[in-house]
Amino acid sequence: MLHTRQVVFYAPKRGNADAEWEDGAAAAPAQAGRGPRFAVADGATQGFGSARWAQQLVAGFVGDQGAPPDLAVDALHHWASDVQERWRDDPRLSGATDLQRLKQATVGSFATFLGCELRDLTGPRPRWAAVALGDAVLFHVREHRVVAQFPRIAPEEFGSNPDGVPTGAAALAELIGRARFADGDLADGDLLYLATDAFAQWVTVADRRDPRALWSTLAGLDHPEAFRGLVRGRRAAGEMVNDDVTLMRVRLERSPATHLVVCL
Amino acid sequence: MEKYRQSVSRSEPGCVVILLDRSDSMKLAWGRTGASLAEGAALAVNNILLDMCIKATTEVNAPVRHYFDVGIFSYGARLTDPGEGVESAFGGALAGRGLVPLPELAEHPVAVREEPSIDVMPVSARMPVWVDPVHGYRTPMCQAIAVAGAHVFDWAAAHPDSFPPIVVNITDGMVTDSPYDGATLEDWVRRLTSIETNDGATLFFNVFLSPFEVTEIVFPSDPTGLPAPGPDLFALSSPLPPPMVDNARVDGYDVRPGARGLAFNVGRSTLLRVLQIGTRVPDRAR
Numbered sequence: 001m002l003h004t005r006q007v008v009f010y011a012p013k014r015g016n017a018d019a020e021w022e023d024g025a026a027a028a029p030a031q032a033g034r035g036p037r038f039a040v041a042d043g044a045t046q047g048f049g050s051a052r053w054a055q056q057l058v059a060g061f062v063g064d065q066g067a068p069p070d071l072a073v074d075a076l077h078h079w080a081s082d083v084q085e086r087w088r089d090d091p092r093l094s095g096a097t098d099l100q101r102l103k104q105a106t107v108g109s110f111a112t113f114l115g116c117e118l119r120d121l122t123g124p125r126p127r128w129a130a131v132a133l134g135d136a137v138l139f140h141v142r143e144h145r146v147v148a149q150f151p152r153i154a155p156e157e158f159g160s161n162p163d164g165v166p167t168g169a170a171a172l173a174e175l176i177g178r179a180r181f182a183d184g185d186l187a188d189g190d191l192l193y194l195a196t197d198a199f200a201q202w203v204t205v206a207d208r209r210d211p212r213a214l215w216s217t218l219a220g221l222d223h224p225e226a227f228r229g230l231v232r233g234r235r236a237a238g239e240m241v242n243d244d245v246t247l248m249r250v251r252l253e254r255s256p257a258t259h260l261v262v263c264l
Numbered sequence: 265m266e267k268y269r270q271s272v273s274r275s276e277p278g279c280v281v282i283l284l285d286r287s288d289s290m291k292l293a294w295g296r297t298g299a300s301l302a303e304g305a306a307l308a309v310n311n312i313l314l315d316m317c318i319k320a321t322t323e324v325n326a327p328v329r330h331y332f333d334v335g336i337f338s339y340g341a342r343l344t345d346p347g348e349g350v351e352s353a354f355g356g357a358l359a360g361r362g363l364v365p366l367p368e369l370a371e372h373p374v375a376v377r378e379e380p381s382i383d384v385m386p387v388s389a390r391m392p393v394w395v396d397p398v399h400g401y402r403t404p405m406c407q408a409i410a411v412a413g414a415h416v417f418d419w420a421a422a423h424p425d426s427f428p429p430i431v432v433n434i435t436d437g438m439v440t441d442s443p444y445d446g447a448t449l450e451d452w453v454r455r456l457t458s459i460e461t462n463d464g465a466t467l468f469f470n471v472f473l474s475p476f477e478v479t480e481i482v483f484p485s486d487p488t489g490l491p492a493p494g495p496d497l498f499a500l501s502s503p504l505p506p507p508m509v510d511n512a513r514v515d516g517y518d519v520r521p522g523a524r525g526l527a528f529n530v531g532r533s534t535l536l537r538v539l540q541i542g543t544r545v546p547d548r549a550r
Binding site for chain 2: 013014015016020022046047048049050051052092093095096097099100102103106107242243
């Protein structure tokens with residue numbers, strides 16, 4: 001049997017406060033009929049209510065807001081329609097100004113999305129299955145080497161992919177239809193990293209340069225400040241775009257966790 | 265290091281300055297719209313300010329974000345001290361102000377009223393108004409650049425890491441005050457565009473309006489074929505930096521290498537599109 005231990009690191013754009021971080025990340029343990037789930041999303045900077053949208057998507061996918069969707073186009077479409085309704089009918093919007101109402105109605109929001117479920121962790125063939133819309137990326141790493149990258153995006157292709165989940169109903173079916181799916185086998189000691197675009201783009205470059213150094217560093221991150229120090233340094237060096245960044249690390253091991261770490 | 269790559273944030277806001285021609289010729293009718301050049305230009309400026317406010321509106325119960333400092337300077341007829349000259353085009357609570365932070369701008373339109381569509385469509389919408397149409401006198405463009413330049417200089421000094429200031433000059437006529445204070449129009453533009461942040465030099469774009477329905481020329485890469493004063497405006501206009509080339513291409517313009525921030529003989533809807541392209545700075549937003 002494989003156990004999972006996950007941690008989420010994040011940082012807002014340089015110059016913005018934590019409250020302005022517009023990505024989302026969520027995880028949930030196995031529930032009846034399905035394995036543990038993990039998701040990250042990246043809300044559009046120029047959207048309205050993007051942080052809420054990204055957060056509702058990831059929370060919904062892992063099952064924190066009603067029944068989570070199966071990893072299939074029809075199920076995802078039905079589920080995303082429900083999330084859209086909740087986003088539009090948010091009671092907080094009763095206090096919106098004219099400008100805010102105008103932006104919600106005319107622009108709305110949009111988020112890239114990456115969701116992952118681990119399956120058969122107690123069985124003979126543990127594996128991951130994932131769905132992606134846009135350029136948030138899953139890296140499956142074993143012994144400091146990438147076993148799989150999903151979706152496969154070259155460094156220069158980040159930021160140009162138009163796929164994601166919109167808040168507007170009109171475009172939903174077409175965009176969900178562009179969802180990509182993948183899966184892979186898991187082994188004891190494997191690591192899964194789910195990253196939003198700016199961090200994922202840097203990872204793809206750093207992996208070409210020195211994979212052992214990269215994956216040792218990421219596997220060893222043990223405090224939010226260590227992550228933020230890494231991000232600050234790469235931004236200052238011009239290696240990482242100044243965008244909200246999120247990295248979820250999921251460690252798979254035969255031995256269960258023996259202690260809980262709380263960072264202060 | 266590549267220039268013109270800085271995205272806007274509250275700690276590194278951008279700066280947009282519009283120079284608005286309010287000379288006498290702006291009273292001419294603009295194509296078949298039934299409105300004057302001055303009315304069309306004011307409408308486009310109000311639209312672009314609303315666009316900027318909308319972009320910086322991100323969530324309920326949150327103020328408009330301070331992503332830009334904005335200045336509108338008019339030249340020609342003055343409102344506050346009747347006669348010819350240059351002044352801040354803001355009215356009401358913002359009257360006389362130079363560069364105004366976007367959240368304050370959003371709070372203080374001079375009015376919210378029914379305005380016609382920017383295109384020739386039989387629709388209108390209630391929208392905030394910051395600038396009213398005015399026309400009269402000659403075209404003191406040099407003085408306008410001098411006044412705006414002083415504000416831009418102070419702003420760039422205070423924001424060394426920001427995307428450089430963007431100055432958009434909307435005019436329908438020939439400069440009438442060159443040389444001004446011992447310097448020609450070219451000198452004033454050179455002074456303006458020598459003001460830099462670490463991300464690049466100030467951008468100076470020109471939009472030349474035409475009352476006639478003639479062929480529009482947008483973001484040319486060559487002055488050949490431009491009627492007067494097109495070649496002069498071409499020489500004065502900054503090359504479009506890569507992010508704005510991308511903006512223009514997304515909007516369907518065939519932008520060639522060496523393209524300048526110049527739009528010539530533009531109609532009303534083109535004016536708004538050009539303003540949108542010229543004021544959109546790098547962003548990771550999809």
